[in-house]
Amino acid sequence: MSTVALTINGQEVTVPKGTRLLDAATGAGFFIPTFCHDENSPNYGGCRICVVEVKGARNLVASCCAEAMNGMVVETESPAVVEARKTILELMLANHPVDCLTCDKAGDCRLQDYAFRYDVKAPALGGERKDYEFDDSNPYINRDMNKCILCAKCVRTCQEAEDRGVISLAYRGFRTKVAPALDASLAESACVSCSRCVSVCPVGALTYKSLSGKTRTWEVEKEEVTCTWCEAGCQFDLLRKNGKAVGVVAKSPGNGRPLCLKGRLGLELKYNDEPMTPMLKKGDEYVEVSWAEALGLDELVEKLK
Amino acid sequence: MGNLKEIRSSIEEQYKKRMDRPRIVVGLGTCGIAAGGNKVMDAINAEVEKLGLDVDVDFTSCIGMCYAEPVVEMGLPGQASVIYGGVYPDNVSKLIESHLVNKTPVTDMAEIQVTGGAAAYEGIPVMEKSPYYEKQVRSVTSRLGRTNPESIEDYIATGGYAGLEKALSMERQEIVDEVKKSGLRGRGGGGFPTGTKWQFVYDAVGDKKYIVCNADEGDPGAFMDRSVLEGDPHAVMEGMMIAGYAIGADEGVIYCRAEYPLAIRRLNLAIEVAEEMGILGENIMGSGFNFRIRIKAGAGAFVCGEETALLNSIEGKRGMPRVRPPFPAHKGLWQKPTCLNNVETFANIPFIVRNGGDWYASMGTEKSKGSKVFCLTGKINNTGLAEVPMGITLREVVFNIAGGISDGKQFKAVQSGGPSGGCLPAEQLDLPIDYDSLISGGAMMGSGGLVVMDETTCMVDVAKFFLNFTQLESCGKCTPCREGTKRLLEILERICEGKGVPEDIDTLERLAKTIKTSALCALGQTAPNPVLTTLRYFRDEYEAHINDKRCPAGLCSALLTYSIVEDKCVGCGVCIKACPVGAIAGEKKSAHTIDASKCVKCGACVPKCKFDAIVQA
Numbered sequence: 001m002s003t004v005a006l007t008i009n010g011q012e013v014t015v016p017k018g019t020r021l022l023d024a025a026t027g028a029g030f031f032i033p034t035f036c037h038d039e040n041s042p043n044y045g046g047c048r049i050c051v052v053e054v055k056g057a058r059n060l061v062a063s064c065c066a067e068a069m070n071g072m073v074v075e076t077e078s079p080a081v082v083e084a085r086k087t088i089l090e091l092m093l094a095n096h097p098v099d100c101l102t103c104d105k106a107g108d109c110r111l112q113d114y115a116f117r118y119d120v121k122a123p124a125l126g127g128e129r130k131d132y133e134f135d136d137s138n139p140y141i142n143r144d145m146n147k148c149i150l151c152a153k154c155v156r157t158c159q160e161a162e163d164r165g166v167i168s169l170a171y172r173g174f175r176t177k178v179a180p181a182l183d184a185s186l187a188e189s190a191c192v193s194c195s196r197c198v199s200v201c202p203v204g205a206l207t208y209k210s211l212s213g214k215t216r217t218w219e220v221e222k223e224e225v226t227c228t229w230c231e232a233g234c235q236f237d238l239l240r241k242n243g244k245a246v247g248v249v250a251k252s253p254g255n256g257r258p259l260c261l262k263g264r265l266g267l268e269l270k271y272n273d274e275p276m277t278p279m280l281k282k283g284d285e286y287v288e289v290s291w292a293e294a295l296g297l298d299e300l301v302e303k304l305k
Numbered sequence: 306m307g308n309l310k311e312i313r314s315s316i317e318e319q320y321k322k323r324m325d326r327p328r329i330v331v332g333l334g335t336c337g338i339a340a341g342g343n344k345v346m347d348a349i350n351a352e353v354e355k356l357g358l359d360v361d362v363d364f365t366s367c368i369g370m371c372y373a374e375p376v377v378e379m380g381l382p383g384q385a386s387v388i389y390g391g392v393y394p395d396n397v398s399k400l401i402e403s404h405l406v407n408k409t410p411v412t413d414m415a416e417i418q419v420t421g422g423a424a425a426y427e428g429i430p431v432m433e434k435s436p437y438y439e440k441q442v443r444s445v446t447s448r449l450g451r452t453n454p455e456s457i458e459d460y461i462a463t464g465g466y467a468g469l470e471k472a473l474s475m476e477r478q479e480i481v482d483e484v485k486k487s488g489l490r491g492r493g494g495g496g497f498p499t500g501t502k503w504q505f506v507y508d509a510v511g512d513k514k515y516i517v518c519n520a521d522e523g524d525p526g527a528f529m530d531r532s533v534l535e536g537d538p539h540a541v542m543e544g545m546m547i548a549g550y551a552i553g554a555d556e557g558v559i560y561c562r563a564e565y566p567l568a569i570r571r572l573n574l575a576i577e578v579a580e581e582m583g584i585l586g587e588n589i590m591g592s593g594f595n596f597r598i599r600i601k602a603g604a605g606a607f608v609c610g611e612e613t614a615l616l617n618s619i620e621g622k623r624g625m626p627r628v629r630p631p632f633p634a635h636k637g638l639w640q641k642p643t644c645l646n647n648v649e650t651f652a653n654i655p656f657i658v659r660n661g662g663d664w665y666a667s668m669g670t671e672k673s674k675g676s677k678v679f680c681l682t683g684k685i686n687n688t689g690l691a692e693v694p695m696g697i698t699l700r701e702v703v704f705n706i707a708g709g710i711s712d713g714k715q716f717k718a719v720q721s722g723g724p725s726g727g728c729l730p731a732e733q734l735d736l737p738i739d740y741d742s743l744i745s746g747g748a749m750m751g752s753g754g755l756v757v758m759d760e761t762t763c764m765v766d767v768a769k770f771f772l773n774f775t776q777l778e779s780c781g782k783c784t785p786c787r788e789g790t791k792r793l794l795e796i797l798e799r800i801c802e803g804k805g806v807p808e809d810i811d812t813l814e815r816l817a818k819t820i821k822t823s824a825l826c827a828l829g830q831t832a833p834n835p836v837l838t839t840l841r842y843f844r845d846e847y848e849a850h851i852n853d854k855r856c857p858a859g860l861c862s863a864l865l866t867y868s869i870v871e872d873k874c875v876g877c878g879v880c881i882k883a884c885p886v887g888a889i890a891g892e893k894k895s896a897h898t899i900d901a902s903k904c905v906k907c908g909a910c911v912p913k914c915k916f917d918a919i920v921q922a
């Protein structure tokens with residue numbers, strides 16, 4: 001395979017042709033923040049936090065989209081880069097309820113981490129903030145669109161699963177938001193509660209209802225578990241707090257690993273000491289169901305009786 | 306139908322015959338129709354019938370003199386044609402009687418005359434010598450207002466499709482070379498060399514290639530592309546067909562904003578008749594070259610004019626820009642190599658192919674060749690469409706063509722390039738209009754909107770207007786543009802309301818810098834330009850708003866103060882009744898006063914005072 005040689009922060013780096021700048025830099029041990037970059041649907045280039053300085057380029061370059069080229073001279077943390085990142089974070093925080101004290105995502109939130117790293121205090125810029133209703137209509141997923149930074153990872157991952165594509169970007173300008181069709185609530189939408197979106201959200205905009213208020217992210221230990229319901233073999237994390245299993249959450253969906261509610265519920269039942277109450281959508285509403293029904297085993301169970 | 310070469314001469318002959326008959330031509334572009342052109346047309350038809358005149362009544366599109374609409378042309382055999390402005394149903398009969406019956410033009414209603422080789426009438430400016438047209442050129446606009454845009458015969462008789470005929474006999478690379486030689490740069494705003502772009506698409510490997518025409522024209526106040534589409538639809542199509550042949554595409558899409566129904570109708574008609582005549586479709590003019598054109602009506606979002614957002618929109622996706630590279634030339638529509646150009650760019654192509662690249666390059670400056678169509682609007686005497694040679698100065702455009710500032714006011718600034726552009730002050734009036742000079746001044750060629758502002762314009766307010774536009778039109782994909790333009794706008798709003806603080810200027814500049822350098826697409830990257838140029842040239846106005854709570858142009862209502870001039874006030878008390886908040890007090894027959902702490906600056910009292918005693922400052 002042919003390679004390209006470039007200079008990153010003064011260091012010579014050689015990578016295979018076609019490597020993204022982001023990967024070239026992180027591979028060489030340099031840190032670059034990212035919000036919207038997703039290995040499974042790359043080249044989005046929305047959040048702009050990953051910009052770097054490339055000598056000779058008119059503007060800063062989004063490293064998650066640009067390809068490393070021979071002879072490139074790249075700075076990942078130059079004053080111009082740091083200034084842009086700080087301003088971008090400042091802009092995000094100016095439109096964000098800085099709620100870290102009670103936020104379920106605190107400790108595992110990129111916005112929080114990067115604000116800390118770049119010493120951005122909130123809110124430096126005043127002005128209007130989005131003010132959406134908290135959507136807890138879905139029994140599994142909480143959506144707080146006020147915390148959304150519009151990285152669109154959720155949109156892309158939901159669209160990647162063949163039969164889904166439930167949410168998309170709606171409206172323009174400052175009013176842009178992620179929404180199901182007709183800006184309905186998640187419960188009213190065709191969402192199948194697979195949690196793909198939750199697993200990719202870099203901030204606390206999408207969180208698991210079953211874990212809400214139960215744990216702080218740093219208190220839990222994770223153990224990878226694999227679903228065996230179907231041949232896809234999706235991966236989940238079993239969360240333990242003080243040795244006690246408290247929940248099962250989806251790991252990022254991968255190629256051919258669609259994630260589904262049944263899979264997650266099955267693992268909940270299997271591992272969780274206090275599994276959540278399963279609910280399924282019947283007609284327009286979510287209703288409590290038996291585990292057998294939730295897992296699609298009611299007929300089988302009936303026969304076994 | 307047969308070979309165009311065979312029928313061309315008969316079409317030309319018929320056209321000449323028609324030009325040698327008494328005729329009335331009504332301007333029916335969108336502007337003409339808006340000004341009442343259809344009613345004028347009806348009145349003319351009725352009058353002609355009533356008098357039983359042997360006269361052809363026809364229509365054309367916008368000639369560019371929007372200030373004179375509704376516009377009607379009258380001509381007699383062997384005589385110059387006179388173009389009248391301000392023609393309404395009630396003066397139609399007078400015009401017809403005088404010009405066509407008594408053969409005496411009505412000089413006081415005449416704007417210009419087109420002699421076409423005949424003797425000129427006295428007392429009417431000849432088009433090429435008239436103040437509006439003297440400094441203009443008529444190349445890409447040559448048919449506008451002169452031919453019937455719905456007649457393919459008019460098009461062919463005036464040299465139409467001769468460029469395509471010639472191109473089909475050339476080597477494909479030769480055509481690309483000719484476009485390179487012309488020096489033509491994209492007229493959609495970016496100014497990318499068209500020939501170079503065509504070469505990229507020519508060189509790109511692909512089983513399928515596309516031609517896409519950008520007719521989204523979203524700049525507020527811009528209507529060049531609309532005028533070209535409405536006035537010369539075949540020229541745009543011919544340009545696309547030549548491009549298709551040159552780069553190896555057999556399919557073209559015109560992405561036209563749905564708000565241009567007349568343009569879409571005329572394009573559809575043009576496509577239909579061109580197909581009937583074998584000029585478009587399969588085996589064009591027997592050459593073996595196939596080309597189809599279809600129209601996609603856009604929903605009218607400004608960002609859909611950005612080329613990659615436009616491609617997404619054609620593909621039925623949300624109109625959001627894609628990351629570039631890959632550029633459309635390599636991965637465009639449906640990921641196939643795509644040659645995407647602006648309406649005016651394509652409309653220039655037939656002329657370039659017919660007359661040669663050198664001919665085109667003889668107009669303009671070293672780096673900006675040819676001509677550019679501008680829309681002149683704002684506080685000027687002549688608003689309209691003007692085609693000028695590149696390199697003409699802003700001063701010539703504002704003071705010669707546009708006829709200077711209206712109402713005897715002072716020039717303050719000219720805004721070029723729409724929301725992506727900037728405001729240039731009087732010191733910059735001698736700047737030549739070309740891509741690079743305008744950028745060096747902080748503005749942009751943009752698509753060709755020029756808005757002229759006078760002393761009553763507040764520059765902070767202008768910046769606010771454009772930021773409001775870009776904020777609403779931002780596609781919302783990237784953080785700097787979506788969030789940054791909102792904060793810029795809020796700060797500008799605060800300054801206009803008298804709530805600005807000295808740090809605001811620094812914050813504006815700081816935000817502007819990040820938005821410019823890190824936004825994803827050119828909408829965001831250029832969005833701060835209106836703020837940056839007004840800060841560069843009119844910083845004192847910002848400072849006056851912030852430090853002295855004063856709007857020098859007297860426009861920002863929150864910064865106005867109202868007071869009563871003691872000497873003039875007779876104490877009639879009328880103002881007291883007019884004031885909705887009880888801010889005015891005073892004894893009858895003695896001078897009244899306004900309590901500034903109560904006054905809400907509504908201005909209601911000013912016109913009520915018969916003695917002009919209440920002043921606004």
Ligand SMILES: Cc1cc2nc3c(=O)[nH]c(=O)nc-3n(C[C@H](O)[C@H](O)[C@H](O)COP(=O)(O)O)c2cc1C
Nearest residue numbers: 491492493519522523610611612646647650827828
């Ligand atoms: C926000 C935005 C809006 C644009 N709108 C238009 C438009 O309305 N018409 C147009 O021709 N080009 C527009 N452009 C420029 C196009 O992206 C593209 O450069 C152009 O159509 C290419 O054609 P040209 O090379 O012939 O100019 C716009 C660009 C941006 C960033």
Ligand code: SF4
Nearest residue numbers: 099100103106109204
């Ligand atoms: S999403 Fe992140 S930054 Fe926002 S409140 Fe939660 S932890 Fe804090």
Ligand code: SF4
Nearest residue numbers: 158191192194195197
């Ligand atoms: S849970 Fe699954 S289906 Fe529902 S919005 Fe998220 S990704 Fe889409």
Ligand code: SF4
Nearest residue numbers: 148149151152154201
């Ligand atoms: S909800 Fe989360 S994943 Fe979706 S756009 Fe917002 S921040 Fe990104």
Ligand code: SF4
Nearest residue numbers: 227229233234260263
């Ligand atoms: S989570 Fe669903 S899709 Fe994934 S392996 Fe389990 S059953 Fe299959």
Ligand code: SF4
Nearest residue numbers: 780782783786826829
């Ligand atoms: S710069 Fe603005 S319009 Fe362009 S991609 Fe970003 S948000 Fe969208």
Ligand code: SF4
Nearest residue numbers: 884904905907908910
């Ligand atoms: S400007 Fe309006 S509020 Fe002020 S004094 Fe006049 S009428 Fe009253």
Ligand code: FES
Nearest residue numbers: 036047048050064
């Ligand atoms: S991570 Fe690169 S633009 Fe978002």
Ligand code: FES
Nearest residue numbers: 336367369370371
């Ligand atoms: S004369 Fe019609 S738009 Fe101008």
